[in-house]
Amino acid sequence: MSPTPGTPSCVTAVDTYDIRFPTSRELDGSDAMNPDPDYSAAYVVLRTDATDASAGLEGHGFTFTIGRGNDVQVAAIDALRSHVVGRSVDELCDDPGSLFRDLIGDSQLRWLGPEKGVMHMAIGAVVNAVWDLAAKRAHKPLWQLLADAEPEWLVRQIDFRYITDALTPGEALELLRRGKEGAEGRKAQLLARGYPGYTTSPGWLGYSDEKLTRLAAQAVADGFRQIKLKVGADLADDVRRCRVARSVVGPDIRMAIDANQRWNVDEAIQWVTALAEFEPYWIEEPTSPDDVLAHAAIRKAVAPVKVATGEHVQNRIVFKQLLQAGSLDVLQIDAARVGGVNENLAILLLAAKFGVPVCPHAGGVGLCELVQHLAMFDYVALSGTIENRVIEYVDHLHEHFLDPVVIREGHYTAPTAPGFSATMRPESIAEYTFPGGTFWAADLETQKKGHAA
């Protein structure tokens, strides 16, 4: 459909895709809680009828899941469609916060959370797609759009409900104004050197010691200064694997460990204490992401090992409490778990207020592509530092994206292509859409033959 000349362009379609990659067959991504993930994306494309310079531009976004239930996530995005179709592209891009507020404020959908789980992640996917569109229209990578934005405008993008006891709009404005000081210099540094990464690729639980050894050595050779090992299934195994990894990387490389929520408080303390001789830098997700008080207790007991969490933290309200209760040394945002860029701005500001470094969670499908933008904005225009800050890197599935992350000497290279780096290749969508894409259709055919034989 093409609009009447002079009519403001609007969103004409919200198309969704259930995309699944068969990663479980290689044990990529295996950890103590997730033995066999099929990395997946509930993927959304906003199409418009723009006829101006932005004609043909689309907003892309997604929720990352690990397989089953990706269809539920798609259904949740579909439930948001009526809020988006017909909206003015100018208004959406000038103020993505207006859509964000409408989506989290839909009282009937709110009942399904509020602001957590399937419905909230769906909101995040749609809101992120709007930011992708806005950055493409502005001809800027998202990190730069955010870093160039006026502090007053950024503050208006944030929903302060339930966080004013820790961060007021005035304090947020002050932090963002301070972040502007020296921003141009940091932008130049970022473009020249990139943003430090760390790699989880060596440490999946399903890998052999031989593979761990090889990949850990490779990580150091590739310039990474931090690696991460999954732990929490079997203590004797973890002792052996930590010993192997530490002996390979030597004393100067940071080695984080990650229990993926496996433990109760007592178990966490005992387990981390037993691994302390290998000098883990942080213990990640020692227990439930909902448990503010448990993280505080564990942190007190396992110091100087740091406590990190965030990839499953549902919203700004829980992050706020983790900071208020002193539960965290390292805050791990995820680009696609909370309600999108707007909510992550609130979380970055909360972290800045409390002086806690942000080390983003990434990996999965496209999470590296997304979250690098948030970390780079944080460096250029908010925290102003990369000290003790690293973005997780996992070398999976980047080939499916049009603007994949580029890692050089252990650093994320700053993206320069306009947008949020969220756009998946059309041929990947065609191949891995579940269950009708070419890969899954052929797979089903093979299984049928297997059963018949």
Next chain:
Amino acid sequence: MSPTPGTPSCVTAVDTYDIRFPTSRELDGSDAMNPDPDYSAAYVVLRTDATDASAGLEGHGFTFTIGRGNDVQVAAIDALRSHVVGRSVDELCDDPGSLFRDLIGDSQLRWLGPEKGVMHMAIGAVVNAVWDLAAKRAHKPLWQLLADAEPEWLVRQIDFRYITDALTPGEALELLRRGKEGAEGRKAQLLARGYPGYTTSPGWLGYSDEKLTRLAAQAVADGFRQIKLKVGADLADDVRRCRVARSVVGPDIRMAIDANQRWNVDEAIQWVTALAEFEPYWIEEPTSPDDVLAHAAIRKAVAPVKVATGEHVQNRIVFKQLLQAGSLDVLQIDAARVGGVNENLAILLLAAKFGVPVCPHAGGVGLCELVQHLAMFDYVALSGTIENRVIEYVDHLHEHFLDPVVIREGHYTAPTAPGFSATMRPESIAEYTFPGGTFWAADLETQKKGHAA
């Protein structure tokens, strides 16, 4: 399909229904956050091929929603089907905890929570349907099945992950053994007198002062000793409505107020302080259900007004923290928000451990029918008291259930029909299934004609 003679019977189908009632047209259920709810149920029926004495029995369960998104909730229940179909009816009913553990332990589905929001409520619906089936097969109302059960068996129904820092299996066993003392006497009292209720029917925000006056007077005449008013949209209105209500009911009737998560910490304190002259008994949901620390701060500031929450608390882990942090005077379980009976057993035990009274949330569609069983079990075989305990009652939509609650002199009459009182009338399902049921099809037709005219 009928099983081979001698084959153990199993679940043959998990049928789901998107059922919506047009309650928004009367402003029933309107509050500060939910101006126009269409009370709905994502409804599930477990069918079996039993040929023994339980032939034809079905397990019924549901998630309550308020309209849009009920389809997402149905999709989430559908995603659980493969875990349930084919399971032995004997094994399910002998140990509903085995299914509960499998469902919350599905690592791929777990990613969509974990243990919160859409996916967790879907698990609750299916688990509750199993308990309904188990109680029907045992020819007992659910409250009695639970009250008659051995403490050791009940403890095995609970997932202690993430709560052992507050409640160990040994402590739970001790509490349940103590609950057995005098249980027979309390059972007789319950059957004779029922369990006290309170009514929210007068206090919906959308009602006129005249309707409030009439319904508040009616509530007292009907024998209720507590009413509840929705507050939080406009302070001047709330002052007027509280004055009206207090003058109607007099000083001896408890009057709770409910803000449905409307406030930040400061607002909550100011607002409740401004209403204190009307002696509200509790302030319910003053802020986000995720905010353990905010509830603790509000409670400290507004005493002696009590703080109550729970209808939107996502799981046992958040309830645990609310108790640990001293955030609550009154704990409000909901039968259909958490992972079903098994998780509510954990929450009831946590409340008993901390000595905090449980006053269940109800209303909606069928929530009164379900939750009465949990409160009655708590009285007979756990807390052993009804002091300062009341079950919410709202006079909506009970006519759609085969075994609706019976209220007599402000008390819930103990159900005697086997099961969990969850079964909806077939004719109600046929009428209100969305969008194809007879009511909605006719409604759509009317709207079409309206547009055409």
